[in-house]
Amino acid sequence: MTASRCLRLPPLAHLGLVAAFAGSALTACGRSAPPPGAAPPHALISSIRGEPRTFNRYVGRDAVVDTFSHLTQATLVRINRRTQELEPRLAESWTMSPDGLACTVRLRSGVTFSDGAPFTSADVLFAFRAVYDGRTDSSLGASMRVGGKPLQITAPDATTVVIRFPSPFGPGARLLDNLPILPRHKLEAALDAGTLHEAWGTSTPPSEIAGLGPFVLKQYQRGQRLIFERNPRFWRTGEGGRRLPLLDRLTLEIVPDQNSELLGLQSGQIDFTQSEVRPEDYATLKRAADAGRLTLLDLGVGLDPDSFWLNLRPDRPGAAKKPWLGRVELRRAISRAVDRRAFAETVFLGAAVPVYGPVTPGNPRWYAPDIPRFDYDVAEARRLLAGLGLSDRDRDGVLEDRSGARAGFTLLTQKGNSALERGAAFVAEELKKVGLAVEVAPLEVGALIDRIERGDYEAVYYRFLTTDLDPALNLDLWVSSGDAHVWNPNQAAPATDWEREVDRLMERQVRALDQAERKATFDQVQKIVAEQLPIIQFAAPRIYVATSTRVLNATPALLRPAILWNAEALAVSDGARR
Amino acid sequence: MLRYLARRLMAAVVLVALVSSGALLLTRLAPGDFASELFGAGATRESIAQDRARYGLDKPIATQYLAWVVHAVRLDFGTSLLYRRPVGELIRQRAANTAVLALAALFVATLLGLPAGIVSGSRSGVVPHVIRGTSVVLLSLPSLITSLVLVLIAARTRWLPIGGMQSAAAWQAGLTARAADVAWHLPLPAVALALPLAAMIERLQSQSMAETVTMPFALSALARGVSRRRVVWRDALRPSLVPVASIYGFVIGSLLSGSFVVEVVTSWPGLGRLMYEALGARDLYLVAGCAAAGSAFLAAGSLLSDLALAWVDPRLRRAP
Numbered sequence: 001m002t003a004s005r006c007l008r009l010p011p012l013a014h015l016g017l018v019a020a021f022a023g024s025a026l027t028a029c030g031r032s033a034p035p036p037g038a039a040p041p042h043a044l045i046s047s048i049r050g051e052p053r054t055f056n057r058y059v060g061r062d063a064v065v066d067t068f069s070h071l072t073q074a075t076l077v078r079i080n081r082r083t084q085e086l087e088p089r090l091a092e093s094w095t096m097s098p099d100g101l102a103c104t105v106r107l108r109s110g111v112t113f114s115d116g117a118p119f120t121s122a123d124v125l126f127a128f129r130a131v132y133d134g135r136t137d138s139s140l141g142a143s144m145r146v147g148g149k150p151l152q153i154t155a156p157d158a159t160t161v162v163i164r165f166p167s168p169f170g171p172g173a174r175l176l177d178n179l180p181i182l183p184r185h186k187l188e189a190a191l192d193a194g195t196l197h198e199a200w201g202t203s204t205p206p207s208e209i210a211g212l213g214p215f216v217l218k219q220y221q222r223g224q225r226l227i228f229e230r231n232p233r234f235w236r237t238g239e240g241g242r243r244l245p246l247l248d249r250l251t252l253e254i255v256p257d258q259n260s261e262l263l264g265l266q267s268g269q270i271d272f273t274q275s276e277v278r279p280e281d282y283a284t285l286k287r288a289a290d291a292g293r294l295t296l297l298d299l300g301v302g303l304d305p306d307s308f309w310l311n312l313r314p315d316r317p318g319a320a321k322k323p324w325l326g327r328v329e330l331r332r333a334i335s336r337a338v339d340r341r342a343f344a345e346t347v348f349l350g351a352a353v354p355v356y357g358p359v360t361p362g363n364p365r366w367y368a369p370d371i372p373r374f375d376y377d378v379a380e381a382r383r384l385l386a387g388l389g390l391s392d393r394d395r396d397g398v399l400e401d402r403s404g405a406r407a408g409f410t411l412l413t414q415k416g417n418s419a420l421e422r423g424a425a426f427v428a429e430e431l432k433k434v435g436l437a438v439e440v441a442p443l444e445v446g447a448l449i450d451r452i453e454r455g456d457y458e459a460v461y462y463r464f465l466t467t468d469l470d471p472a473l474n475l476d477l478w479v480s481s482g483d484a485h486v487w488n489p490n491q492a493a494p495a496t497d498w499e500r501e502v503d504r505l506m507e508r509q510v511r512a513l514d515q516a517e518r519k520a521t522f523d524q525v526q527k528i529v530a531e532q533l534p535i536i537q538f539a540a541p542r543i544y545v546a547t548s549t550r551v552l553n554a555t556p557a558l559l560r561p562a563i564l565w566n567a568e569a570l571a572v573s574d575g576a577r578r
Numbered sequence: 579m580l581r582y583l584a585r586r587l588m589a590a591v592v593l594v595a596l597v598s599s600g601a602l603l604l605t606r607l608a609p610g611d612f613a614s615e616l617f618g619a620g621a622t623r624e625s626i627a628q629d630r631a632r633y634g635l636d637k638p639i640a641t642q643y644l645a646w647v648v649h650a651v652r653l654d655f656g657t658s659l660l661y662r663r664p665v666g667e668l669i670r671q672r673a674a675n676t677a678v679l680a681l682a683a684l685f686v687a688t689l690l691g692l693p694a695g696i697v698s699g700s701r702s703g704v705v706p707h708v709i710r711g712t713s714v715v716l717l718s719l720p721s722l723i724t725s726l727v728l729v730l731i732a733a734r735t736r737w738l739p740i741g742g743m744q745s746a747a748a749w750q751a752g753l754t755a756r757a758a759d760v761a762w763h764l765p766l767p768a769v770a771l772a773l774p775l776a777a778m779i780e781r782l783q784s785q786s787m788a789e790t791v792t793m794p795f796a797l798s799a800l801a802r803g804v805s806r807r808r809v810v811w812r813d814a815l816r817p818s819l820v821p822v823a824s825i826y827g828f829v830i831g832s833l834l835s836g837s838f839v840v841e842v843v844t845s846w847p848g849l850g851r852l853m854y855e856a857l858g859a860r861d862l863y864l865v866a867g868c869a870a871a872g873s874a875f876l877a878a879g880s881l882l883s884d885l886a887l888a889w890v891d892p893r894l895r896r897a898p
Contacts, residue, residue, distance in 0.1 A: 045746070051855065053660055137628050197632075201662045219749055222671065223847020224742050227749075251746045256851065257843045260729055264740050267733035446610030446860045453614055453626065 041248035042572045044271045044551060046564065047255040047264060051223065055209055056200035057180050058130050061139040067274065067561045071228055071250065072114075073180035074212035076105060076124065076161075077173050081557030081565045084365055084469060086174055090119065090181060090212060090235075100168035100513045105161045105176075111235040115210040117185050121155035126184035126191070128153045135194040143178045143473065147510075151175075168511045170518050171472045178468075183210045214245040214568035226252040236568065245568035246553070265294065265546055272547040272554070272563050276302075279349040279419070285546045295547045295554075301362040303466040303558050305355050305537040306347075306423045308334070310409070312487040312534060313455045314495065324388040324401060325409060325458060331533040333388075335374035336381035338430045344539040347423045352539040357530045358477065360540040362558055363469050368523040371530035381434045392435055399435035408437030409458035412451060415442035417463075419541070424461040427538070452486065460486075466559065471522050472510040478525060479503050487534045498532050549573065586884070590877030594870050598655075601869035602646060603639070605862040611635050612659045612860045633659050646863070655870065656863035660856065665867035668852060673834070673871055675743060676841070676848035680833035682764050683771035687829075691776035692822070695783025699818070700791055700810045709780060716777035725770040725843035738766050741845030767844040771837050775829060782821045790818040820887065827883020831876030 048067065054060040057069035076091040088094075094105045111119040131138040132150045144151065149166035156162065169175070186208070190199040200209060206217040212235070215228035228250045238244045253270060255261045262281055264270035266288055277285055277296070289296035311317075312326055324330055340354030356373045359366050385391075390399040390407045399407040413424040421442055428438040438459075443451065451457045464484070468474055476482030480491040480499040494500035502525050509521040529535070545556045545563060552571040556562045563570070613629040630636040634645075646656060655665035694713070698706035716724070732738040739745070739762065748759040790796060791806075791814050799809045838850025845851075849871060856864035 051661070054662065137625065137632070139625075142625075198662065203663055221744065221746075221749060223675070223851065224744060224845070225746055227746060253742065253746075253845070254847075255741060255845050256854070257845070259726055260741050260843055260845060263729050263733035267736055267740060269733075269740055444608075444610065445858075446612075446615035447608065448610070449614040450610035 042246060043249035043251065044247055044570060044572060045251045045253055045269070047261045047270045047273045047275075048226075048252045049254075049256055049258070049261070049275060051254060052202055052220070052226065054201055055204060055217070056182075056196070058136055058138045058140060058182065059197055063274065063560060067252070067564055068217075068226070069180045070213070070561055070564055071215040071567055072209065072211040072213040072217060072231075073182060075178070075180055076107075076176040079174060079177045079468075081559050082555050086177075091173075091176070094173050096172050096513075100170075100172065100511075101165050103163045103165070103173050105163065105173075107159045107161065108235060109159050111212065112233050113183050113185075113210040113212055114216045114231045114233055115183075115186075116233065117183060117210065119181070119212060120158040121161045122158070123181050123184045124161045125153055125155050126188055127179055127181045130182065130187070130191050130196055131179065133191060133194075133196065136191070136196045140178055143467075144175065146175075168513060169472070170510055170512050170515075171470045172513075174468075174470060175473065178473075181212060183212075186210055215247075215250055218249075223254060225254055228252070234568070238569065246571040247567075250567065250570075265548070268293075268548055270548075271551050272545065274561055274564070276562065277544040277546055279347075279351050279541065282349070282351055282544060285544070289546070292549065295549055295551065297545050297547070297554070297556050299543040299545060299556055299558055299562070301353050301360050302541045302543040303360055303362045303469070304463055305358070305360055305540040306420060306461060306463045307358070307535050307537055308411075308427060308459065308461050309487045309535040310459045311455060311457050312495075314488075316455055316458070318458065321403075321405070322401070322409070322458075324390065324407070327388055328532055329384045329388050331536060332374045333381040333384035333434065334427075334431065334436075335533055335536050336377045336384065337434045337436075338427055338538055339376045340538050341376075343423070343426055343430075346426050347419060348539060348541045351542045351544070353542070355537045355540045357526050358535060358537060359471075359526060360537075362540065362543075363466075366469060366471055366519065366522055368526040371523075371526050373530070374533065378434060385434060385436070390435070397435065398437050406437050407435065408439065410439045410441050411459045411461055412441050412443055412448055412457050413461040414445050414448055414463075416444075420461060420463060423538070427461060469559070471506070471525070472518075475506060475510065478506050478529075496532075498528050502528055583881075586877075586881050590874065590881070593877050594873045597873035598650070598866045598870035599643070599647070602862050602866035603643060605857070605860060605865045606639055606642065608860075610860060612862070615858075615860050646866070650866075650870075655867040658856070658861055658864040658867075660859045660861040660864060665863050668864065669849065669867050669871050672847060672849045672852045673875075675846065676834055676837060676850065678760065679764070679767055679771065679837060679841070679846055679848055680830065682768035683775065683833055683837075684830060686768055686772035687775035687779055690772065691779030692783055694776070695780040695822075696787050696810065696815065696818075698780065699784035699787030700806070700814070706784075710784070713777035713780045716773050717781070719774070721770065721774065721839040722843065724773055725767070725840050728766050728770050729843060732766055739763050740766070741843075743845075743847055767837075767840050767846045770840045770844065771833065775833070778825075778829075779822055782825065783818065786818040786821045787814060790814040793817075823886040823889070824883060826886055827879035827881065828876070829879070830882060831872075831879030834872070834875035834879070 048064055050062070050064055052064045052068060053062060054065055055068055057065055057073060074089050076089060077094065078087045078089045080087050090108055090111065091105045092108045094103055096103050107121060113119060128151065130136055131140045131144050146165050146169045147167055152164040154162045187196060187199055190196045202220065206219060209217055214231055214234045216231045217226060218229045219227045230245050230248055234244055236244050255264060258275060258278065261270065261273050261275065265273060285294060285296050288294040310325055310331065319326070344350065344352035344354060353361065357371050359368065361367050385399060389402045392398065393400045393404065401407050411424055411428060413420045424440045428440050431438045452460060471478060476484035479485065480494040480503055483489050488495055494503055505521050505525045509518050509525065512518045512521065543558060547554055550573050552573050553569045554563050555566050555569070557565055559565065612633060613626045613635060634642060649656060653666065657663065658665050658668055661668060694709045698709040729740050732740045743763050744756065744759050748756050791810060796809050796814050799813055800806065834849065837848060838854045840846065841848040841851040842854055849868060853865065853868035856868055
C-alpha cells in the first residue's frame, strides 16, 4: 500500500513537498489500513455550507444542527418527506382518543442508545421537560405547544407514554416529528442544573454524544468536516431484515462556497450537497447528468416562493405621509403589474412556475388551485393606482400622490442572495413601468431581520423556509397574533375584519379532526389571503438536487434535509466504494 | 536597538487595541445583532430578547465595551457567541492553519516573483514583455476569480483536491502522513494566494533592478568588462532588493490577515474564514478577536520588514 492509496491521493501526490513525506507516510498509513482482503467501506461524502454551532438540537436552530439531529437522533414518529404520511419510529404504534385530546403511544421495546443505555418512556418525559424548561430556551419549545400551551405527558410504564393536548389538535401525532429524543442519562444533570443550553457544544467529545439515530459522530475536524459512522445499535432494519443504515460511514465536508461545492460534485469529490441546485448551475449539471457523470433529480415545484410584503403595522414609518401604502388596491396593483411568467424566466432562468399565494403546488395536500388571481394586467394596475389618487401630475413617468410627493417606496432584500437580489430588481423594474418609484436596498441578513423585527421598513422581498407542510404547524404566519405574521405581527386583537376571519378559520382548522374539513377550511383561508394579498408571491422555483452516480436509494424531498432525511437507506453502488 | 524594538512593540499594542476595539464597536453599532441573525424573520420576540440578555447584547454599548476591555488586557477576548468557545482558543487553531498557508504562499510568490522581476528588469526582448504582461493580468484578477479558476482546473484534472486542509482519512494516519496530506492540500490555495503576490513582487523587483543596473557602480563594473549577468546577480541584486524588502513585512501581515477569499473558496480552515463566519453571524467578540490577530500579524510583519530592510541597506541600521 502506498501513501497515496492510503489517503486517497491522486497521482500528483508524488510531486514536490509531498515527496518528502511519502516514505514515512507509507509506514504510518500501514497502521490504520484495513486488514488484507477486507472490503472497502460503504461511504458517502456530502457537503454542508457552515460549521456546526452546537450538537444540541434542543438549542440549535440552524440547518447544520438539524441535519446532525437527523443523522444521530430519532423521533417517536416521522413524517415521510416524500409521501407526507406519518410513519412509526421509536413509537411502535399510537392511538388518538375520539375527542382528539389524548394520544397513547406504545414505544418499541429493546431499543438502546448508541452507548448501550436502554431507551424508555423516561427519555420521552425528559425530552418534553427539556424543551419546555424556560432556562433551555429551546428552539423547539414553541413548535411543541398547541395554542401556546404545553402538552401534558405521563408515562404509565416503561414502554407507554400518554400525551394530552390542551385542546383538540388536527395534526395530532404529526407534532411529534419535531422532537428528537435525546438521552436522559447524558443530559438530565445539565437540565437540572439549568445548563442544558450549554450542553453538547462543539467541543464535546464525540464519545459523549449518544443517540438513537442511524449514525454516531466519530470525529469533528473543526473547519473541515464531520465524520459519522454507523450506529451498531440502530434499532431499525430494512427489507428482509437487512441491517440499517446501509452505509458504514458518512462524511459531511464543510464547504462554505457554493461554487466550490458545485465543482466538488462535478469532480466526484463530493457525492451530494445539502443545497439545492441554483438556477444558474442547472445547465452545467444537466450536461454532466446527460453524460452519465451525475444524477439530477427533479423534485418538482418548491415550497418556498420568494415573498413580497408591505409594512402594514399601524405605527410604520411614514404611515401618515403615505396612507396609500396600506391599501389593498396598491397590493393588487403590484400583483397586476408584475408579469409572473417573465419573472420566472428572468429570476429563475425558466425553472419556476407562477404562483399566487404562499402555498405552492409543491404542497399538493394543502394547495388550493382556485384562489383569486390578480394576474398580469398593466392597464388594470394603473387604474387601481389612479383610484388611490396616484397619477403622473408632472408627466415625468413617475406617479405622484395628492400632495404632489413621488409615489414610491424602498424595498429591502437580503444582500448576497442572488435570486432575491434579482427578484427584487425585477419587481422594481416592473413597478417602474406603472409609475411607482421603487428603490431596492439589499442589506446583510442580520440588518434585514433587525429592520423587519423593529418594523422599520416600507417593503421587503425575502424568502421564508417552510419547516412543515401542515398549516396548523405554521400557524404563526396565518394568525394575527403570530410572530411570522410579518406584515403586522403580534397583534393584540385582529387589526382588520379579514384577519379576524382568518383567525377564526385557522382556529377551526387546527381543532378539526376530520382531514376533509381541515382542507376545506384552509382553502377558505387561502382565498381570503389571496384576495387581500398581505404577502405577495410571484413564482416558485422548481427544485433540483444532484448526486454522484455512486449514490443509491436516495429519496430526496422538498423539506430539508433533502437527501439526508432518510440517511439510513442510502447506499453506494457496487464497485464504487470509497 | 532595544529602545527601537520597545517603541515598535508599543506601537503594535496600540494598533491591535485600536483595530480590535474598532471592530467590536462597529459590529455592535451596525443594525442587527447575533440574536436577530440567529432567529431570522418570524421569531418570537421573547426568544430574541432572552438570547440578547443571555449574551449580554441588551447592555449599553459602553458597559459591554468596558467589560470586554477589562478581559482583553488579560488576553481574554471573551467567548464566541457562535461557537460558545473561548475566542483565543478558536483563533490559535485557525491562525496556525493560516500561517501554514501564508508561509507557503510567500515561498511560492518569492520563488516566482523575484527571479521574474530580476529577469524582466535587467533584460530586453520578448521575455520581459511576456513576464510584465502576465504580471499585469495576475494583478488585475481578483483573488476570487484566481481561486475559482484554480479550483476549476483541479476539479477537471483531478490532480489536486479542490478544497480542505486534510483528507477525511488522514486523522487515522500517523503524524508524518498527516503532514504529507496537508502538503498535498496546500498547493491550490497557496498558488491562488501567491499568484497576485508574485506579480506584485515581480513588478517592484523589475523596476528596482532596472534602476539599479543604471547606477554608477553597476555602469562602472560593466565598463570594466564585467559580464552583465555577473553585475545583475552579484552586484545589483542586493541593493535592488530594498523595495521588495520594505513591503515584505506588510505582505506577510496582509497574507495572514487577509486571505479570507481564498480560504472560503478553497475551504481552508483559516483565520480569514473564521472572520468571514464571525462577521456573517455578527459574533462581535470573535470579530474583535480576529481583527486583533490580523492587526498583530500586520504589526509583526511591519517589524520584520524593517529588520529585513536594515539587512539589505546597512545605512538604515545607523539611522536614529
